[in-house]
Amino acid sequence: MAAMFRKMVIAGVGLIGGSMALAMRERGLVEEVVGYGRGEKNLRVALKKGMIDGYFLRAEEIPNRTDFLVLGTPVQSTAPLAEEFLPHLEQGCIVSDVGSVKAMIVRDMEKILPRTIPFVGAHPIAGSERAGAAAANAELFVGARCIVTPTARTPPQALARVRALWEGVGARVEVMTPAAHDRTLAWTSHLVHALAYALVRGLDAADPTLLAGGGPSLRDATRVAASPAELWRDIFLDNADAVGDAIGHFAGELARLRDAIAAGDATALQALLDAAVLAKRRSENLS
């Protein structure tokens, strides 16, 4: 088929942006990929690995005829970066992102961009604690979920193209409102990261040798605590209400367990654990 996009600019050629570039090129979904970023070293890695055809370092140097701009930077940089690019974007260029928080970004982007430069929010759920272009791979999105968050203002054509691109690289696309996305992710991802960070802090404070000595369950539970701090600081702050809510509810569940343990109440404890085991096993049959 004809390439879906002519010239794609990826601002932030990290794990996600770099993998998009590789996956789209390999599948013929884009003709030309140009990288943008502040770290020239990372861009040179991306160029050498064949992810991008070239790169630029200042927003005003964005190539002519760019028809797809992907903002792949940490979530609090997305809107400021769009403002930098805006004077140099051509009509009809579609702007998208890959951020883990959507309500704030979508609201900001719809304020900044004119209707002739449509924004389509997207969030491929395929991150990892690894970062940078060096960790990118063309199969990262195969079988992964990608949540796309259009609003009443999103042109159906632009939505269809972004959706098709994600399906083209192997993702299972789901459409949600930005708010529903943020509530869902607060539970399924942001809370999980908060727990991992808190667990590592607690272990390290209790005895710094504990972290290296655990078994597989500890390794799994703390894996994402190696994720970049700045990235997650911004995600937590951008989705503060929903994350605070999820942490609060979680803390209540943990207190219930703790109380049953402290009371030596085997019946209550068993009931709490039974319900969890049942829910977990049910979810495994569904997923």
Place this chain on the structure above:
Amino acid sequence: MAAMFRKMVIAGVGLIGGSMALAMRERGLVEEVVGYGRGEKNLRVALKKGMIDGYFLRAEEIPNRTDFLVLGTPVQSTAPLAEEFLPHLEQGCIVSDVGSVKAMIVRDMEKILPRTIPFVGAHPIAGSERAGAAAANAELFVGARCIVTPTARTPPQALARVRALWEGVGARVEVMTPAAHDRTLAWTSHLVHALAYALVRGLDAADPTLLAGGGPSLRDATRVAASPAELWRDIFLDNADAVGDAIGHFAGELARLRDAIAAGDATALQALLDAAVLAKRRSENLS
């Protein structure tokens, strides 16, 4: 070499007991393995899979000349089961266990057993959310830690044999006091399981579809919540003080994160996350 044990009885041929049987037979560390349990169906699976040479269903039927008895049942069944076996054990038989909690078990066993039937507490850290003989495998302990918890009363000979057996199946043996074991495991394992159970309960309460929809981080964080509820009820209750302490400290760390998020305090939040990332990465270089 000559087999280390002549006749081993495994009471509870589950994941750990079944894997011990397979691993020890394969490496010539035992001549004969006999299973004991209340579920005949599971014992038949073990027999069919060649884990055991035979089985019995009542404690008084324990074979003559048994020189090694491994209690592989949930932790609160260990002492009552030892009492059932005691009248039928021969002098010099070594008794051991594989329980995730040690102080209470070691204390109880040293009360129940005479000095002529030595107890050596052991905890191979190689569990999984999978259970039963069907999940057993001969390589389960290769590279895993096994904590052995002797006391002043433990005969050095008995300790040496249990230690050699675990090293023989590939484990890295560490010696700790029962209390040190329990404090360590409260943090590195029991807390991790409590978090997984609480997380699954929270997600399920918020929206039962969330659990099936998450990405790799959620799957990893909730994996052990499929672990048998009875087993973990007993572990939590047997190690209640240390587990309550670890949950309390963890809750404090989580509250610190939550407060920084709620206050929108980027500097404080970044400092908390930076420390966690640093500790996690340092531990990866050590392990």
